[in-house]
Amino acid sequence: MxxxxxxxxxxxxxxxxxxxxxxxxxxxxxxxxxxxxxxxxxxxxxxxxxxxxxxxxxxxxxxVPPTVLPARTSPRVGVVLTGGLMKTSPELQNRLHLSDQADRVGQALLLYKTGQIQKILISGGIGGIIKRKTGDEGHLSRQFLIIGGVRAEDIVLENKSINTYENARFSAPVLRQQFSGYEVVLITSGWHMRRAIGCFEKQAVSVTPFPAAPMASERQYAPNHxxxxxxxxxxxxxxxxxxxxxxxxxxxxxxx
Known part of the structure; x- marks a missing residue:
């Protein structure tokens, strides 16, 4: 409800x-x-x-503005929150189509390819009020990352969650069981990061934020703006x- x-x-x-x-x-x-x-x-x-x-x-x-990760002192897992990453309508199932928040998964790919994270946890399944028999964002994002060069064994999928609270709630036990000793890098949109950090900290998971899809830009003083x-x-x-x-x-x- x-x-x-x-x-x-x-x-x-x-x-x-x-x-x-x-x-x-x-x-x-x-x-x-x-x-x-x-x-x-x-x-x-x-x-x-x-x-x-x-x-x-x-x-x-x-x-939360874009940032650069400091030099790595321990292995890292990047936690990518779904929500606008991939288009999932039935008519598009023959291809992968990125959606408006796809920079989240794009930043995870860049961090992996540059050696800044070693594992990726994708958190999120089929969102929306009405459940549809379509590919969920988690699986589609996993396919995108594999095509981009991420090894399948380096990707873990948590696809039960449907909101930010559940992202943290269902990811926390996975992080404790499978990624003990890893630094957790949280990857979501900058406008969504504050709520995401709060939810993960509530689950006693310390995270390093890595915002994606920035909305803010330099100030403009043109009349139309x-x-x-x-x-x-x-x-x-x-x-x-x-x-x-x-x-x-x-x-x-x-x-x-």
């Missing part, structure tokens, strides 16, 4: 969800004053949530605000 609610109700607190509610209210209400207020609210939400400068500042504040909304900024603001809500919810639930 928690997973279902987190994936559905959260939308209502995001810019596009609030804009949609405001526009529907303006369309349905017969009160002209309320209609005007709803339209003003939707316009403000569009210009604030879609403002590239504001969204970038949020990302610069919240994201400062004044006008854009689809890209709306996309980024959705994920940042979604993560802030998720972090707060996990804190309340005791997952962090």
């Amino acid at each position: 928690f997973y279902f609610l987190s994936k559905t109700l959260t939308f209502l607190f995001m810019p596009m969800g609030l804009i949609a509610v405001a526009l529907l209210f303006a369309l349905l209400t017969k009160n002209r004053a309320r209609q005007r207020k709803a339209l003003i609210g939707a316009t403000l939400l569009l210009f604030i949530g879609g403002n590239g400068f504001i969204t970038n500042e949020l990302a610069r504040w919240w994201e 400062l004044l006008f909304p854009s689809e890209g900024a709306l996309h980024d603001s959705y994920w940042i605000l979604h993560e802030l809500v998720g972090f707060a919810t996990y804190r309340i639930m005791g997952y962090l």
